[in-house]
Amino acid sequence: MPLPGNQYLEARYPWVPEHGYVLLISAERLKELEIDLYAESTCSQAVPKIPTALRRRWMLCFISTKKGYLTHVARSVVYYPAESGKDKLDLWNVMPFTKPVRVAAIKAKLAGTQAWRAKQALLGGHISPSAFSLIMTALRQVDAEASKITEGLVDRRPPPPDPTPTRAKTNWAYQRDAVVTSLEIARIPRQQLTIPTQLGEDGAKGLTSIFDSEDDVTTIEDLAILQDLDQADEDWQFVRRQRYPAKLFTNGDTNLTIILANKLPLERQLGTDLIYVNETLKSVVFVQYKMFSGVDGEGGYRPDAQLDEEIARMDSASATLGAVAVDESCDGYRFGADPFFLKFCSKLLSHDAKGHVPGIYVPLSYWKRLVKTPAAKGKKGGTIVYAETFGRRHFTPTHFIDMVGRGWVGTSALQTDVLAPYLRAALQGKKGVVLAVETSKAGDSDDDGEDGYETSRRAVAPPKPRFPGKKPKVIQL
Structure with a gap:
């Protein structure tokens, strides 16, 4: 069942992620974020700084509340630094996977010159654009259902025409x-x-x-x-x-x-x-x-x-x-x-x-x-x-x-x-x-x-x- 705070999925706005993030948090912390989602439809988490050039660019966030597994996926972006000196990761449209996906299985399917970056990122942290595409490909091979949920957050349709002002x-x-x-x-x-x-x-x-x-x-x-x-x-x-x-x-x-x-x-x-x-x-x-x-x-x-x-x-x-x-x-x-x-x-x-x-x-x-x-x-x-x-x-x-x-x-x-x-x-x-x-x-x-x-x-x-x-x-x- 989708978590609260997913009201915007039906809005037709192009949303194509360029990079990603693996967020390792406890189940208790996820419940706290769910409360924010329920009230505001968005939530945020302080994370280590990501490259400045990639701020304000859409990214998919894979969430892990169970060691060695990816349990959720969400839309995310970093706009501003957090007060703690870290970056503020804004999350919305948080979707649970039907069943947790083993990280080891995804690592086994990674191939290419940037595979080492992807494997490192799966341990937690920012996923570079090149490594992100490898992880998305590997996820499709490992778990078709989880891949479908993830792809459901991506919207490549062009925006609807603007109304003629009167x-x-x-x-x-x-x-x-x-x-x-x-x-x-x-x-x-x-x-x-x-x-x-x-x-x-x-x-x-x-x-x-x-x-x-x-x-x-x-x-x-x-x-x-x-x-x-x-x-x-x-x-x-x-x-x-x-x-x-x-x-x-x-x-x-x-x-x-x-x-x-x-x-x-x-x-x-x-x-x-x-x-x-x-x-x-x-x-x-x-x-x-x-x-x-x-x-x-x-x-x-x-x-x-x-x-x-x-x-x-x-x-x-x-x-x-x-x-x-x-x-x-x-x-x-x-x-x-x-x-x-x-x-x-x-x-x-x-x-x-x-x-x-x-x-x-x-x-x-x-x-x-x-x-x-x-x-x-x-x-x-x-x-x-x-x-x-x-x-x-x-x-x-x-x-x-x-x-x-x-x-x-x-x-x-x-x-x-x-x-x-x-x-x-x-x-x-x-x-x-x-x-x-x-x-x-x-x-x-x-x-x-x-x-x-x-x-x-x-x-x-x-x-x-x-x-x-x-x-x-x-x-x-």
Whole structure:
């Protein structure tokens, strides 16, 4: 039976390993990794350093939990060094062999000038590209079933064609990306979101948000779904009175309510902002989405009057926040005073992709500086930026999610207390806004809420599927 954390096998992305690794760990350590797989769909193990030139290149990892045998195989890659001075081996799609494969049997089938490298690698450690091909050939001869499982992780199919961008498809992608980002910040498995990556060719008619395709979405006037807002500032009462589609996601002690505000037809929406409210850490982060033109973003992005309008609104909010007293507490500490970010997206996701819309994040204050420099000027003197314009001065989705989730960026705790009026104004506008509110269940009450609605026992988070591609069930109590 496949281990948890193998949800991505059905995604059509080319995945061809160039080298390999033999990871020797105990059965107990594998169980620990399984827990990480269950929660995050990936896990990591500190290993001796591999050649720097082979970092970021796909490799198959053979796992041995029994001396002299290979028991599992997984997809893996090394992106960064570990804090211990070793390398950090990221693993996912961990698959058990039907029966352990004897290492001695594989060694006996190795042949060629690089056989000695392959035999050495089978004792544990990195497998060079030349030795890797010999081991794959020998595995096919020794155990056809194990070879089939291993080859099942390799995907040589070309990626599906990118969708043709339309305003509706772009806004669908932005809304979904904002929701996925919110889930990852709150450490909620994104597999709980079953919404398709792309809007179908005939799907725009009649849709007002990505949640319109969900059967278990509750409109916000049902106060039971907003149990995590009951203890919030009284200004949130405005939010609770609106009729927006809302969906509750849970994981352990964390509740995440996603609110898609201002239900307008997708064809009439101009964009989607993400407002992430972390009530636990008392911080708020704002993200404005912008799209590079071209198939892969090669056409760059030219600032326009719409962006000027949006920046003016952000500046107005910044002026209000600037009047708040400096927060000297540890909880209120942030890297900087700018809670506003721009995300520049290079293209839409393909239908089978599961992650984020490709793009980069930059703080608004940095963007204001960048557009004044020669680097942001085109051949004819106009303002235009490309992905390479930012160089290394940007945040990846992983960087951004980690900083927001740990409370290193965003408004201070004192500023968050005065933000409710601004959020109320944003929700009253004509622009699609994604509002995410993260809280801890520990503060929930078992009492009934206003108008007799039960606020503490409403939904049970669905268990994470143990099989790839299987849609999780939503259980309503």
